[in-house]
Amino acid sequence: MLTRSRHLFAGILLLVFAASAVAEVCPNPQVPKAERDQADQLLLLSATEQAEAIQAHLPFGIPACPRLLPEREYILCYDPVLRIGLWAGYRLRAEDVIQAQRRNAFRTDPRLTDQESAHCADYPGQGSGYDRGHVVPRDDMNRTKATQTNTFLLSNMTPQASLLNEGIWAWLEGLVRDYAKTYAEVLVVTGSIAPPPLHTVPSGNVAIPTRYYKIILRTASNGTLEALTIVLPNLQRGLPLPPGSFLSGPKLSPAEADTFLAAHTTSIREVETLTGVNLLPNVTDEGLKTAVASELWPRN
Numbered sequence: 001m002l003t004r005s006r007h008l009f010a011g012i013l014l015l016v017f018a019a020s021a022v023a024e025v026c027p028n029p030q031v032p033k034a035e036r037d038q039a040d041q042l043l044l045l046s047a048t049e050q051a052e053a054i055q056a057h058l059p060f061g062i063p064a065c066p067r068l069l070p071e072r073e074y075i076l077c078y079d080p081v082l083r084i085g086l087w088a089g090y091r092l093r094a095e096d097v098i099q100a101q102r103r104n105a106f107r108t109d110p111r112l113t114d115q116e117s118a119h120c121a122d123y124p125g126q127g128s129g130y131d132r133g134h135v136v137p138r139d140d141m142n143r144t145k146a147t148q149t150n151t152f153l154l155s156n157m158t159p160q161a162s163l164l165n166e167g168i169w170a171w172l173e174g175l176v177r178d179y180a181k182t183y184a185e186v187l188v189v190t191g192s193i194a195p196p197p198l199h200t201v202p203s204g205n206v207a208i209p210t211r212y213y214k215i216i217l218r219t220a221s222n223g224t225l226e227a228l229t230i231v232l233p234n235l236q237r238g239l240p241l242p243p244g245s246f247l248s249g250p251k252l253s254p255a256e257a258d259t260f261l262a263a264h265t266t267s268i269r270e271v272e273t274l275t276g277v278n279l280l281p282n283v284t285d286e287g288l289k290t291a292v293a294s295e296l297w298p299r300n
Contacts, residue, residue: 024107063089084194093180171257186216211274214229227289268289
């Protein structure tokens with residue numbers, strides 16, 4: 001059984017490839033090996049490149065994390081005990097929101113050892129009720145083929161209920177992209193909540209989160225920082241389907257889907273309480289952390 005402390009250390013480790021640098025590739029990849037190998041090489045950042053990425057994507061400080069995995073486009077926090085992506089922080093600009101064909105490239109992260117990594121067999125696939133749910137969405141990282149390819153690392157996955165992943169969570173991810181286009185850029189902190197007692201996938205190796213959150217930050221026209229925080233449950237039944245979902249069943253209207261999200265707003269402080277992590281450690285504005293938005297922000 002997986003066990004872990006809720007107290008996470010905040011040290012930054014400058015990472016190199018682990019001894020098991022040959023990735024395990026899950027069945028039916030849609031990205032050729034040469035492209036996957038090239039994308040893997042981009043994971044190896046110098047100390048200077050890591051520091052620059054952290055400064056760009058975590059301007060409000062580095063939350064506690066057992067294993068920090070910086071990339072140029074985002075910062076991922078990985079838990080080698082739970083074997084899931086705990087949280088990620090990234091800056092999303094309007095010009096980063098690009099449509100591109102999805103090409104699956106699920107594989108292990110060469111920065112992790114076999115003992116630290118989730119593996120392909122840990123995610124049973126279709127019919128299990130759980131997807132390999134991205135922490136950093138693929139559609140937020142379509143700026144290059146290699147960047148998209150690296151969102152398919154298993155370090156960027158959690159067991160997310162298909163109903164959530166392919167339903168209202170996907171609608172929320174689309175909302176974030178709309179905000180990036182509407183407001184020129186947003187900062188995103190997104191992650192999972194996996195409190196004890198832990199539940200795992202059938203292999204027993206990977207923890208199943210109970211909830212997921214997104215904290216979206218933008219600078220208002222008057223120069224103040226505003227936050228919108230949403231938490232959704234990781235349920236296999238009982239969640240509504242938004243417009244555009246490929247899952248079968250009655251669909252909400254766009255307005256109804258937005259209303260559902262607005263009903264699940266909370267505060268940054270509440271998410272910090274649920275996770276046990278100070279997610280914006282350099283923010284001293286208690287009002288920002290305790291505010292609960294009463295409605296979603298306007299979008300174009």
